[in-house]
Amino acid sequence: MTLLTVSNLSLSIHGLHILDGVTFSVDPGEIVAVTGESGSGKSMTALAAMQLLPKGTTTTGHIMLGDDDLTQMSEAALCNMRGNDIGMVFQEPMTALNPVQSIGRQVAETIRVHDSSISRAEAEARAAETLERVGLPQERFPLSRFPHELSGGQRQRVVIAIAIALRPRLLIADEPTTALDVTTQAQILQLLTRLAREDGMGLLMITHDLAVVADMADRIIVMRKGQIVEQGETQSLLHNMQHPYTKMLFDASRHEVNLPEAPAPVPLLEVKDVCRDYRLPRKTLFGQPGQFRAVDNVSFTLNRGERLGLVGESGCGKSTLTRAILGLEPVQEGSILLDGEPVFTGTKPNLNVRRKLQVVFQDPFGSFNPRHRVDRLVTEPFHLLDTPPQGAERTRAIDEALTAVGLRPKDARKYIHEFSGGQRQRIAIARALIIRPELILFDEAVSALDVSVRAQILDLLADLCGHYDLTYLFISHDLSVVRSVTDRVLVMKSGQIVEAGETAKVFDAPQHAYTQALIAAAPVLPDLSQATG
Amino acid sequence: MLRYTAKRFLSLLISLAVASLVIFVVIEVAPGDPASFMLGMNAQPETLAALRTELGLDQSRLDRYLAWVGGMLTGDFGTSYTYRTPVTEMIGDRLWVSVPLAIYALALSIIVAFPAGIYAASRRGGAGDIGVMGATQLGVAVPNFWFAMILVLIFSINLRWFSAGGFVGWDKGLWAGLHALTLPAIALALPQAAILARVMRSSLLDVLGEDFMRTARAKGLTARQALWRHGLRNALIPVLTIIGLQFSFLLAGSIIIEQVFYLPGLGRLVFQSISARDLIVVESVVMLLVFSVIVVNFLVDLAYAAVDPRLRART
Amino acid sequence: KEDITVALQLEPPHLDPTSAAAGAIDSVLYSNVFEGLTRFMGDGSVVPGLAESWEISEDGLTYTFKLREGVTFHDGSTMDAEDVKFTLDRINAEDSANAQKALYSAISEVNVIDPQTVEVKLSEPNGNMLFNLAWGDAVIVAPESIENIKQTPIGTGAFKFDDWSQGDKITLSRYEDYWGEPATLETATFKFISDPTAAFAAVMAEDVDVFAGFPAPENIPQFEADPRFQVLIGSTEGETILSINNKQAPFDNVKVRQAVAHAIDRQAIIDGAMFGYGTPIGTHFAPHNPDYVDLTEMSGHDPEKAKALLAEAGFEDGFETTLHLPPPSYARRGGEIIAAQLAEVGIKAEITNVEWAQWLETVFKGKDFGLTIVSHTEPMDINIYANPDYYFQYDNAEFQSLIAEFNKTADPAARSEMLAKAQQMIAEDYVNGYLFQLAFPTIAKADLKGIWKNAPTQATDLTAVSWRE
Amino acid sequence: MNRNLILGATLTAVFLLAALISFVWTPYDYAGLDIANKLQGPSAVHPLGTDHFGRDILSMIMVGARTSIAVALVAVGIGMGAGVPLGLWAAARRGSLVDEIIMRGNDLVFAFPAIVIAILITAVFGAGAINAIIAIGIFNIPVFARITRGAALSLWQREFILAARVAGKSAARISAEHILPNVANLLIVQGTIQFSLGILAEAGLSYVGLGAQPPVPSWGRMLADAQTMVSIAPHMALMPGFAIILTVLGLNLMGDGLRDLLDPRLRVART
């Protein structure tokens, strides 16, 4: 018998259609993955199952949990059901917990709220047990801890503990790992799978990471614009995709680009023994302020025309290194030379060098002043030139840059909010290109993008390499992306470079234990061409 | 914590030092001489000179500044020019009116504002919300001295429920004291309550939109339970800031209200002293007020830590 | 009921009437706590106080006072001739802080004849001496208690000082060993309410039993209509005048001063600022005084004449000047009206509201003003016109010698004549704009009796006050 | 459009208009005394009645609006003029000594009891509109400095600022080009709030006699004059009281409305 049956669910918020005839089911012990582009209604489907929809929502259709229709239930009955029969794990571990309550209390609350006869001590004992199950043993993570005392992955486990404390029949997990680094992500996914398998719990998991989907789901649901475009058993769906959108999605995830050959090695950027310390607040009154070494003795050379990758988990110092190379912050030790000139002389950044450098950031939304038009935005680097182009010359430069990244010259008069995320990232690249820099730094430039958009940007990059002989440093935590757009790669951990070498070599035969762990943890899409072929 | 406290203490000392200098300079350049004020129109020159010597006004400004600051460091604020009593004693007396009044007003505004803010937030967009918010807009717009006038007109002159002002003294009993402070406290509390209710509401609304509130609901808590158990404490942090600011304001800002109700509080003392050019009293009271603001802010910071464990760790 | 709460506008700065000019000290303590050799009665007459009787020598240079028997200070010590000598010597001492030192400067010597007899010698005759000795500045104090007198006043009156909670109230209680008729009231509380609104509210709410010198005349009709209260409108020694800086151009021109005087409509000021309470005056003299000469006609309201005078003085188009207004409402309100009236004849008076301290500094001491409004509340103070350095800077040798002469004269008829002449002189010189004699409104509970109606000096004499059964 | 904004803007406009009209026309001379007709209640002749000198209250309120608005506006101008650059500067040099000094200075000004200082200032320099403006303006400076710094700090973390730095722009230039336009909304909203507080403050100061000097009317002084007459001529207190309340209400509503309008976060939440 099925656990959750959603039939013909349609949903609109203030008259705006969000979901349209969504029908699917989840069996006990089954893992069902929901995937699809951003805004396709995945989260809304999950919230509908919890009956926690935002105000002003109207629904039609049925959501059956066993024999009960959730859409018909009273609020009291729903409260009783939530947490007891259905547990839910939300996307953002940093904010999903109440910051001012200890984790023990938050877990115990689920237990006590549904059965007030349970004593506080007993509830805490059970909370401890649950936390143990999700890998937070009492010896190291006592109940009295507060959320801020835990890492993101650990917090996410607490959220899971809250959701599974009463062993619900169904667990809904809405993108439970997007905010986590690959190694932690692997642990969480493992945990969820175990829970489903061991307890016979139904798991409805929402994710946009197709590798994860393919890896662990029994069944896959693909959504687009509020509709289910395709669903089926994982293996059969993967090998026999019907809907073009599904195909496009999977293709884009696996997208690889062909880079032109790199020219003969001539050093362009030389980073020698660089260290960057952050001052920490003093611990004691007269004690020395603590130092945190975010970049620790890093050295490498980047040759002209070379495409270098930099990978490593979140917080390992990648962005700090970027800022040092850009000359935005001084380094404490070592030297950074571009074309033989230091990027930072004395206390001032060297404008001569700055001019040869540009950068593209991760956030396609935050990278632009919302109050300026595109022409003004992309010409900002002209400020570095002694004689910035004026009038017609300037217009030509803008047209050229925009055309190069696949936009139209007339986009120049628009504001940034009139563009999609992918288009914004193109504009960011146009801004980087406009003064023809010797070196471009990409700091997580594609991490925030949809898979399909990401594929386009990567293509653009490869294309530009052909036309402009780009030299770049590409920073990402996404190994598959780095693999396709770089010649050489550096692996960074806790501020140090632990491994360096040709990209293909490093990925196929990692030497350092950390690199191995990183590569092992990264979920990979099964090579479908092989299976079908 | 130690370092934090020490740092705060240092900035407190610097603030006080700067404040003392500013106050002294500003007050000293004010035209008007305490001695001639005391002696009035028909004062004889030699009488005046004698009085000036007696008050120490013939000393140089620097000497007087140093004497004043030196005295303060030993807890001696000097002697009032006009009243000839130790300033410390006078301030002490006045504090017995001003501090209870401030606390009373604050308590009133909290009692009104918290439920109103919570009610409005939980009925967001509804008639109740609009009603409460409209009332708070009005509350903020009403000048408190005008409100005080109206209160006196209605409750003292027409209904005669409360005395029109003055303070009976705490020796008449707690009840009598509170009764005397009721109208001034209401007048003071009105705008404060309105502001507080608004802050409470918007802070609660912010919290209600937080992810952890959804987590709480997913656990099976009702909307009300989630609000009380998870919403309030988090919403309290910005509210505390405002309360801290308000307390300082109430202590110092009640000058006009104390004037309307002729309460013998700090505000009136300062007002009288300014017009009597009782410089030493003005200087000392202003110093005290500055000090109290800094101390209250410090206490508010500590209160944050009590509410928010994240801050406990940092300090 | 044996207690009373009296409200006053001003709080004394301290409690020694002999070392400050503040009338507020007298308002609380005069006759209640402290007594002098002579004293004022409610009608302004001077009667024996601690001196039972006196003799004045022929030449007017020696006064021999016979003191009352059995007078004790509140600390139990007896009041005798030594105390009188101490008091008078202290006034004239080098470092004396007495505000009215000039009144007593004629005293050259004080001799104790026996415990009940004091002889006071003058360096020149002074017809005002008995009057001067009735002032609060000459009340008898004891050397034993002089040290703390500013906080703990010890006198000989019917009430003794109990407590002062600064900024709020002073309490007195009956002195059982009083030499004369003991007070009927057991305790008296003086509260200080300067704010007119608060004053009104306090009386209305019956928080106070008496408000002596009620500051808001506009509310008086309401009290009159209310059977709970009685309203006493008394007179004061306060000549309210528009003071003119006689040395500042163009006011050094008597025509200009005269124009100002004619521009002013006294009645409008009395009605507008004082709601009808106040007696018009035409010179610097109290109308209730038998020697008063009504000269109001000399400066009647006549804007046309004022304009003509201005034209004569060369100010066809008027001129600009300043008008400094101290805090009392007679000045602030009167000032607004006067400014409007002056504007009608072309004089533009820019109003500056000042506090007392500032007024004393800039106007009184600094003489940096064109016009100002102030009430001169000292009794018989026409002699200020004899002081060329006085803030309005009237310098007339003839007037000065007249006053000098007057001070030496003891003959009542001659004195009256001289006073009339003095009044005439300043009115003719249009020294200042003479507005009105300040009224002294007292609001009291209907069943109180024995309250002073007038204020011959600033006093709130409670010795005869009692509640009707 | 938003209800608050419309209501607020209407109220504000009414008083603004009244103030402007008063320059060319008032029903009566605001300073014209007519003691025979004092303390008249509202009537066809004097729509809002007359005061204790027989002056027309409507005319006085119109001219008083001028005073209130001028004082509050200039005080806000001072606060913004000094506070915003200070805030921008502090944010640009965050963590440095300059930042520390500016912020501590702010704290210090905040720590001073505003009303006491206002009274002191007017005691020192004399009562009058100009000094009231200075007194109110000084206490606006830290408000704007703080708001500006707070918003600017978070903007400095944004990547478009980093991009501007990569383009080699100086901190001053970035502050002017990128930071200021992006905090403008916030400043406008805070501006209306401070404006309304300024009107209240001016009323308070005038009430204790330290604001604009006669014969120029001011709402606060009208209230002070009315005080003792509340029981005989309540309209004298009610009219200027309502004028203050309605203006402040209008400004606050407008501030709220503007905030809703300008804050995209709320805009989304509302749809």
Ligand SMILES: Nc1ncnc2c1ncn2[C@@H]1O[C@H](COP(=O)(O)OP(=O)(O)OP(=O)(O)O)[C@@H](O)[C@H]1O
């Ligand atoms: N509270 C809301 N009010 C109105 N519309 C909303 C609300 N929340 C979401 N939507 C809209 O509903 C649609 C579906 O949103 P939903 O959150 O389900 O997308 P999603 O598939 O989870 O996307 P993502 O992968 O980005 O999380 C979107 O177009 C979104 O803009």
Ligand SMILES: Nc1ncnc2c1ncn2[C@@H]1O[C@H](COP(=O)(O)OP(=O)(O)OP(=O)(O)O)[C@@H](O)[C@H]1O
């Ligand atoms: N201003 C700062 N003060 C103190 N520590 C900092 C500061 N900025 C960064 N760090 C620390 O330095 C380390 C490296 O940070 P960095 O931003 O370079 O990481 P990253 O590799 O770019 O991570 P991510 O993938 O999350 O962007 C982190 O541990 C971070 O906490």
Ligand SMILES: [Mg+2]
């Ligand atoms: Mg989602």
Ligand SMILES: [Mg+2]
């Ligand atoms: Mg980074």
Ligand code: NI
């Ligand atoms: Ni007189």
